[in-house]
Amino acid sequence: QVQLVESGGGLVQPGGSLRLSCAASGSPSTFTFMSWYRRSPGKSREQVASITSTGLTMYADSVKGRFAISRGNSQNTVDLQMNNLRPGDTAVYYCNAGGSGGEFWGQGTRVTVSS
Numbered sequence: 001q002v003q004l005v006e007s008g009g010g011l012v013q014p015g016g017s018l019r020l021s022c023a024a025s026g027s028p029s030t031f032t033f034m035s036w037y038r039r040s041p042g043k044s045r046e047q048v049a050s051i052t053s054t055g056l057t058m059y060a061d062s063v064k065g066r067f068a069i070s071r072g073n074s075q076n077t078v079d080l081q082m083n084n085l086r087p088g089d090t091a092v093y094y095c096n097a098g099g100s101g102g103e104f105w106g107q108g109t110r111v112t113v114s115s
Helices: none
Strands: 005-008 008-010 017-023 033-039 046-052 057-059 068-073 076-080 092-101 101-106 108-112
Touching: 005 092, 005 101, 017 033, 017 092, 017 108, 033 068, 033 076, 046 068, 046 076, 057 068, 076 092
Parallel strands: 008 108
Antiparallel strands: 005 017, 017 076, 033 046, 033 092, 046 057, 068 076, 092 101, 092 108
8 A cells, every 4th residue: 555654844934944755655666756735725736846757847836946846765755845935835735646556645744834
């Protein structure tokens, strides 16, 4: 059974940084893509960033230049470095991964940006 576990959320002041990590277990193969999504209060889910197994990346316009997605030494881990955080980045962040074996979601980690 594939499981994705996120870590690294928390409370940070505007302008601060956080690094989210996601580790997958139970997958027999490397995920074709791994992504981060977020859901802010009162808003629909938004894809924040994604990275393929070959290293191609995509970012939402709202986070370009501030966030960076990377895959770890283990191909089935993914990190999201978030810099210059804004109150509008407050959300629950979800790890998402997929490939030939299907698509999977983590349980989410909460990020709160507030002074």
